[in-house]
Amino acid sequence: MSNVALEVKNLESWYGESHILHGVNFSVRDGEVVTLLGRNGAGRSTILKTILGLTSKRKGSIEVFGKETIALPTYQIARLGIGYCPEERGIFASLDTEENLLLPPKVSSGGMDVEEIYEMFPNLYERRNSPGTRLSGGEQQMLAMARILRTGAKLLLLDEITEGLAPVIVQKLGEVVTKLRNKGFTIVLVEQNFRFAAGLADRHYVVEGGQIVEVVQHSELEAKAELLNGYLGV
Amino acid sequence: MQEIILETIGLGKSFKGFSAVTDVNLKVTRGTIHALIGPNGAGKTTCFNLLTKFLEPTSGQILFNGFDITKEAPAEIARRGIIRSFQISAVFPHLTVLENVRVALQRGLGTEFFFWKSGSSLNVLNDRALELLHEVGLEEFAHKETLNLAYGRKRALEIATTLAMEPELMLLDEPTQGMGHEDVDHVTRLIDRVAKGRTILMVEHNMKVIASIANKITVLQRGSVLAEGSYQEVSSNPLVVEAYMGSHGGDAL
Amino acid sequence: MEIFGLSSSALLSQLLLGLVNGSFYAILSLGLAVIFGLLNVINFSHGAMFMLGAIVTWMAGQYFGINYWVMLLLSPLIVGLVGIVIERLLLRHLYQLDHLYGLLLTFGLTLFIEGVLRSIYGASGLAYNTPEALGGATDLGFMVLPNYRAWVVFASLTVCFATWYIIEKTSIGAYLRAGTENPKLVQAFGVNFPLMTTLTYGFGVALAAFSGVLAAPIIQISPLMGSNLIIIVFAVVVIGGMGSIMGSILTGLGLGLIEGLTKVFYPQASSTVVFAIMVIVLLFRPAGLFGREK
Amino acid sequence: MKLPKLLILLVLLGFAIAAPFFAYPIFLMKILSFALFAAAFNLLLGYTGLLSFGHAAFFGGAGYCAGYLMRDMGVGPAAGIAIGVLFAAALGALIGGLAIRRQGIYFSMITLALAQMFYFICLQAPASGGEDGFQGIPRGDLFGLIDLQNDLNLYYFVLAITVAGFVFIQRIITSPFGQVLKAIKENEPRAISLGYKVNRFKFLVFVLSAALAGLAGSTQALVLGFETLTDVHWTMSGLVILMTLVGGVGTMAGPFVGALVIVLLEHRVGEIGNFLAEITSIAWFNSLGESVTIVTGLIFIFCVMAFRRGLVGIFTKK
Amino acid sequence: ADQPPLKIGFITDMSGLYSDIDGQGGLEAMKMAVADFGGTVNGRKIEIISADHQNKADVAASKTREWIDQNGVSVVFGGTNSGTALATAKVAAEKKRIYINNGAGTSALTNEQCSPYTIHYTYDTIALANGSAKGLVDKGYKNWYFLTADYAFGYALEKDASNVVLANGGKVLGDSKHPLNASDFSSYLLQAQNSKAQVLGLANAGGDTINSVKAANEFGITKTMKLAGLLVFITDVHAIGIKNAQGLLATTAWYWDQNDQTRKFAGRFMEKMKRMPSMVQAGDYSSTMTYLNAVKAAGTDDSDKVMAQLRKTKINDMFTKNGYIRKDGTMVHDMYLYEVKTPAEVKSPWDYYKLVSTLSGEKAFTIPPDSKCALLNK
Numbered sequence A: 001m002s003n004v005a006l007e008v009k010n011l012e013s014w015y016g017e018s019h020i021l022h023g024v025n026f027s028v029r030d031g032e033v034v035t036l037l038g039r040n041g042a043g044r045s046t047i048l049k050t051i052l053g054l055t056s057k058r059k060g061s062i063e064v065f066g067k068e069t070i071a072l073p074t075y076q077i078a079r080l081g082i083g084y085c086p087e088e089r090g091i092f093a094s095l096d097t098e099e100n101l102l103l104p105p106k107v108s109s110g111g112m113d114v115e116e117i118y119e120m121f122p123n124l125y126e127r128r129n130s131p132g133t134r135l136s137g138g139e140q141q142m143l144a145m146a147r148i149l150r151t152g153a154k155l156l157l158l159d160e161i162t163e164g165l166a167p168v169i170v171q172k173l174g175e176v177v178t179k180l181r182n183k184g185f186t187i188v189l190v191e192q193n194f195r196f197a198a199g200l201a202d203r204h205y206v207v208e209g210g211q212i213v214e215v216v217q218h219s220e221l222e223a224k225a226e227l228l229n230g231y232l233g234v
Numbered sequence B: 001m002q003e004i005i006l007e008t009i010g011l012g013k014s015f016k017g018f019s020a021v022t023d024v025n026l027k028v029t030r031g032t033i034h035a036l037i038g039p040n041g042a043g044k045t046t047c048f049n050l051l052t053k054f055l056e057p058t059s060g061q062i063l064f065n066g067f068d069i070t071k072e073a074p075a076e077i078a079r080r081g082i083i084r085s086f087q088i089s090a091v092f093p094h095l096t097v098l099e100n101v102r103v104a105l106q107r108g109l110g111t112e113f114f115f116w117k118s119g120s121s122l123n124v125l126n127d128r129a130l131e132l133l134h135e136v137g138l139e140e141f142a143h144k145e146t147l148n149l150a151y152g153r154k155r156a157l158e159i160a161t162t163l164a165m166e167p168e169l170m171l172l173d174e175p176t177q178g179m180g181h182e183d184v185d186h187v188t189r190l191i192d193r194v195a196k197g198r199t200i201l202m203v204e205h206n207m208k209v210i211a212s213i214a215n216k217i218t219v220l221q222r223g224s225v226l227a228e229g230s231y232q233e234v235s236s237n238p239l240v241v242e243a244y245m246g247s248h249g250g251d252a253l
Numbered sequence C: 001m002e003i004f005g006l007s008s009s010a011l012l013s014q015l016l017l018g019l020v021n022g023s024f025y026a027i028l029s030l031g032l033a034v035i036f037g038l039l040n041v042i043n044f045s046h047g048a049m050f051m052l053g054a055i056v057t058w059m060a061g062q063y064f065g066i067n068y069w070v071m072l073l074l075s076p077l078i079v080g081l082v083g084i085v086i087e088r089l090l091l092r093h094l095y096q097l098d099h100l101y102g103l104l105l106t107f108g109l110t111l112f113i114e115g116v117l118r119s120i121y122g123a124s125g126l127a128y129n130t131p132e133a134l135g136g137a138t139d140l141g142f143m144v145l146p147n148y149r150a151w152v153v154f155a156s157l158t159v160c161f162a163t164w165y166i167i168e169k170t171s172i173g174a175y176l177r178a179g180t181e182n183p184k185l186v187q188a189f190g191v192n193f194p195l196m197t198t199l200t201y202g203f204g205v206a207l208a209a210f211s212g213v214l215a216a217p218i219i220q221i222s223p224l225m226g227s228n229l230i231i232i233v234f235a236v237v238v239i240g241g242m243g244s245i246m247g248s249i250l251t252g253l254g255l256g257l258i259e260g261l262t263k264v265f266y267p268q269a270s271s272t273v274v275f276a277i278m279v280i281v282l283l284f285r286p287a288g289l290f291g292r293e294k
Numbered sequence D: 001m002k003l004p005k006l007l008i009l010l011v012l013l014g015f016a017i018a019a020p021f022f023a024y025p026i027f028l029m030k031i032l033s034f035a036l037f038a039a040a041f042n043l044l045l046g047y048t049g050l051l052s053f054g055h056a057a058f059f060g061g062a063g064y065c066a067g068y069l070m071r072d073m074g075v076g077p078a079a080g081i082a083i084g085v086l087f088a089a090a091l092g093a094l095i096g097g098l099a100i101r102r103q104g105i106y107f108s109m110i111t112l113a114l115a116q117m118f119y120f121i122c123l124q125a126p127a128s129g130g131e132d133g134f135q136g137i138p139r140g141d142l143f144g145l146i147d148l149q150n151d152l153n154l155y156y157f158v159l160a161i162t163v164a165g166f167v168f169i170q171r172i173i174t175s176p177f178g179q180v181l182k183a184i185k186e187n188e189p190r191a192i193s194l195g196y197k198v199n200r201f202k203f204l205v206f207v208l209s210a211a212l213a214g215l216a217g218s219t220q221a222l223v224l225g226f227e228t229l230t231d232v233h234w235t236m237s238g239l240v241i242l243m244t245l246v247g248g249v250g251t252m253a254g255p256f257v258g259a260l261v262i263v264l265l266e267h268r269v270g271e272i273g274n275f276l277a278e279i280t281s282i283a284w285f286n287s288l289g290e291s292v293t294i295v296t297g298l299i300f301i302f303c304v305m306a307f308r309r310g311l312v313g314i315f316t317k318k
Numbered sequence E: 001a002d003q004p005p006l007k008i009g010f011i012t013d014m015s016g017l018y019s020d021i022d023g024q025g026g027l028e029a030m031k032m033a034v035a036d037f038g039g040t041v042n043g044r045k046i047e048i049i050s051a052d053h054q055n056k057a058d059v060a061a062s063k064t065r066e067w068i069d070q071n072g073v074s075v076v077f078g079g080t081n082s083g084t085a086l087a088t089a090k091v092a093a094e095k096k097r098i099y100i101n102n103g104a105g106t107s108a109l110t111n112e113q114c115s116p117y118t119i120h121y122t123y124d125t126i127a128l129a130n131g132s133a134k135g136l137v138d139k140g141y142k143n144w145y146f147l148t149a150d151y152a153f154g155y156a157l158e159k160d161a162s163n164v165v166l167a168n169g170g171k172v173l174g175d176s177k178h179p180l181n182a183s184d185f186s187s188y189l190l191q192a193q194n195s196k197a198q199v200l201g202l203a204n205a206g207g208d209t210i211n212s213v214k215a216a217n218e219f220g221i222t223k224t225m226k227l228a229g230l231l232v233f234i235t236d237v238h239a240i241g242i243k244n245a246q247g248l249l250a251t252t253a254w255y256w257d258q259n260d261q262t263r264k265f266a267g268r269f270m271e272k273m274k275r276m277p278s279m280v281q282a283g284d285y286s287s288t289m290t291y292l293n294a295v296k297a298a299g300t301d302d303s304d305k306v307m308a309q310l311r312k313t314k315i316n317d318m319f320t321k322n323g324y325i326r327k328d329g330t331m332v333h334d335m336y337l338y339e340v341k342t343p344a345e346v347k348s349p350w351d352y353y354k355l356v357s358t359l360s361g362e363k364a365f366t367i368p369p370d371s372k373c374a375l376l377n378k
């Protein structure tokens, strides 16, 4: 499989008046895992949001599974098969845990079923009738990740999924991502936690000032460690 | 002076039948950095909420310097010198950075209800506020609107504000969450620095931080204490490894 | 048997009348609760929409000879469309802002709509007759109940529970509730939320129009008929718990009953009793009777 | 930076002093009282984030109280107003004491409900004169010295009260107390965790706001010579919200501009219509006077859609 | 010479609850009067300026004050709503300007709060109560129950009417007070029905009256009780619809179908406003005419001189025969009790009333010994 799942060209993006992305280019083939690395405020989350059309204005080209989406409304982009896990988690207070989990509509077949998900995150099973925002910080993080696994989306945009999770869970998430990848999912990962990302990704993009300033292939990690260190302060 | 600054006896909290915290007996020693860790949903934040009375305990007692403070209101507890930070950043976004700190200092003046007094009477606090900002490295932003600060700086500001209260006991809930590596190191050093002369109780998932500054660690699991001890002791406890740290150990992170 | 100096049959009939009013409150506050709960808009123009429902019914009868039964469907549709236009053109741009702005806008709309209709139809009212099939009254033993009032209770309760079912028990309802909190994220899941909000507003407003049609034969139809009701209906929604669908239905009915009793024992206070109850309820239950605390 | 601001204020004050020679004094006084009322309300909404939907009770309640004292007890205007203010403060303590225990929309609704109950009392109390209104409040003279029958004298008295009210509000906002209020508005849990007993602050500011609304209400009663149920009705509470929003929340000038616009609308739409008809020779404008509600409605819609931050917001950037 | 125009101010509810009774129609009636008068008086052009008081006393009073101070109006006409009328009258009296009211109910205007410059023209609560109660009790309807709006105005109507009922040997079996603008009356009506009274006196107005009559029909009250509206306008009957309104008794100062003069005026009014004039609008016409005649006769618009002239002239026009303005400001004239026709009796649109009885002005309005007005008894 070498179809392109996501192709971003000359992407620019704005929040109101502030111009955040200044021409971002990258592409992800089917079944690849890539990460976006960078300092706080570099614009990584903004890249994910812009792909889904969640910023106030955008320019350039974004092809999702071969379809140009720059002019589409958010919900139609999502229906092309994108699953999004936002950094602020976005758990709904007025829905209970299970309703939160069942909320995102299926966009295609082949999603995990609920049993499988509960098995993966036993905490959620235990708290399934509790209002979504009454979960602990980490549980909410799990829920945000879990709910998109159900939808059958093949392109996952994951923003800081390890944030605030216990080391065991982080480890488990690493296994999940590997598993997903083996199943043929395409994943764009925004990570602060470099060690977590390093082992998983085919390729790393370093974002700075709203542009991609460096690409590091998995095989080049050792060689470019110094360079990465300079960008990220690892 | 008491050796033990904070003690909980049989502390418990349940939400509609779900027991989030059960029979927690915690002893925090004066002058230490005490870390509270545990898997997600173990009840750490709930514990903090109980200690600061943002939640009402269903059972148990809280002693601060030997006094029973179980029945006191949140503001009273704050006045006793227990100050917390929040898991989600808590600043006053439309005040300037300086004003943020000053609001905390202001309580010391005892003029908080003086609606007839000129605002310039607060200027006497500016020096102390700048000093605190200097301590967390935010001096140059003193007159900026807080809203526009980067995330890591907001966390630093929060610590400065908390320090302004001259707390005997600081409760920090995941102070480094969401920070880049640089910021994490920065804040870790900051905590270590301000810990001199006070006591800190903190929740943290970043093992690197814990390992480098915590004197004592309590591990919670499912609402009760699983293990307690130094980092060495805890991290070699197989129960803790299984429930929390995972096979890589905290080290991997 | 006497209770508080009132024969039990008199008491029973007063309670029944209370129920009739209660079902008006229920359906009106339901529409308001749907709009508030799902769009976060305090729809001040709900009373005006209620009035539009009645006036459109009258107009259809007057100018085109369309009867009550047809209008029972058509009037909510027409007013719902008006609502959709309002939502698309105006309300839509206010969602990210404080509640207050939606309130101010709908308040302005109310003044405008009422003012325009008043300058056309005057303030004293328009006559509308009870449909033939529902004329007459039934002797219940303790009182004679006009058939039309019985129909009102039946029709509004049916609509109320159907609405409740859709919102609380189907996934449409879950999308809407989630969308209230974070519309962008819901869209990022592939839900056409803007369309849903538009339809929801149209639906909420149509509910008001529906009760307007129900009211047409028994309440004076005039451009100002909704403005007296709106504040009471607000109170009902708050007592029930803002946004709680079942809460507003049950509270609407309950308050109708209580108001009915007040009319017997201290009639002057019958429009104030709602507020007294609101204070008491809120002091003991911070989020209303059925509301979820944040 | 500081100088021009002071200059603007002085120029404004100059205008205010000269105004009665150009415009009708009673009309101006009404604007002043409403401006003060809106500013009092804004102290709560704009600077503390509390939306009261019951401020009519303080405005009208103080009016009735002051009116009663001045007409039936022979109390002078200054003392009448002062007692009116105390009355409003006491009422504010009662209503505020209950309402501040609740948050957000529920706070608003409790204030609304209690104010409606107060309305009911005003309606039922024989002394209020029911819907005929409490008529014939004498203007009297100030400390036996200044004859307030004279419109000009009364105007300067009212101007002095209003300016004092505005200065006082400004002082509250910038005071140490005001600083804590701002903090509470921004982030209440954080303020609590810093050891502030938030409810006490809310209570005090509520009472202050009620007292100031009472000052505006008693002054208005003195100016108009009567007090009616309109002033205690919920629509008045709504009106003050509108004034504040139309003018601009959380600014000092906003309430003033809002009051000006609303009072102008109430009194002048007809004339504006005639004027428009004259210059455009479209006869339809002549009927504007009978369509105050339509015009008001349109203006609100326009304000909400076009200038979110109120009319004042047009001139302040950001 | 170039004389300044004579300005007449007219302030009433143009947009609210009472705007159909007076409002635009009232203004039109006054304009008709001015035109019929010839458009000028004593060589001065006559101008009417008008405003909407929105039922707010403060608006009414400050507008009036301004008109007098700044625009130099010679006379102020005021319309519906008692609160605004009392406030306006106060201002006018203070400024010594004539105030003529058509449409406010309160008898305080010519009683406790009377002034030498106030004229209350069309009706007041006393005349209305007398008109209904006297006429009905005389016909043998002795047992009454009142449905009363919980407002000074409602109380006044009820009190005045029940005094008449009692004085004429009738009985009052009870009353229900309802809040203003209540939408549902069934509960009160049931209570009324249980009282077994013969007459249900409606001491309310406008929408409240309309809704009570509608509900009374629905609940079959009209089968057992006679409904007497103490303040019913022809527009109300129109809004209720003849089917529901039939049999309702109403007191009025004027009805369009009384005689040729009234029909002629009504016809002209109908052409302009597309509806029949209410008694208030007829009063607006008549009082404007009366005032202008007095100005002409006095040769000046000086308030005192015109008042003196007004007091000594009998009024004979389409509105009333031999009406006169008493010292307390009451325009004393006959009142009529009408009954609403059955649908079968109605011959043309707006043909609603048949006459039951006439009450002479002296009997209808406050009798001087009962008055608290100092002007009347000195």
Ligand SMILES: Nc1ncnc2c1ncn2[C@@H]1O[C@H](COP(=O)(O)OP(=O)(O)OP(=O)(O)O)[C@@H](O)[C@H]1O
Binding pocket: A015, A018, A020, A038, A039, A040, A041, A042, A043, A044, A045, A046, A047, A087, B151, B178
């Ligand atoms: N809603 C917004 N409105 C205006 N500016 C924003 C908004 N969200 C983010 N920004 C700005 O855009 C820039 C990029 O933000 P982004 O969230 O993409 O950074 P990031 O790389 O994800 O960093 P972080 O580690 O903080 O999540 C930052 O300067 C930020 O201040």
Ligand SMILES: Nc1ncnc2c1ncn2[C@@H]1O[C@H](COP(=O)(O)OP(=O)(O)OP(=O)(O)O)[C@@H](O)[C@H]1O
Binding pocket: A127, A130, A134, A135, A136, A137, A138, A139, A164, B015, B018, B020, B038, B039, B040, B041, B042, B043, B044, B045, B046, B047
């Ligand atoms: N208000 C509440 N109502 C119901 N359940 C709650 C409430 N607050 C917390 N819980 C539950 O109590 C448990 C403990 O939550 P707490 O927030 O203390 O966890 P935590 O240890 O801080 O976890 P994390 O590391 O993920 O932040 C969780 O399972 C959570 O779902």
Ligand SMILES: [Mg+2]
Binding pocket: A044, A045, A046, A087
């Ligand atoms: Mg980010």
Ligand SMILES: [Mg+2]
Binding pocket: A136, A137, A138, B044, B045, B046, B087
């Ligand atoms: Mg936590």
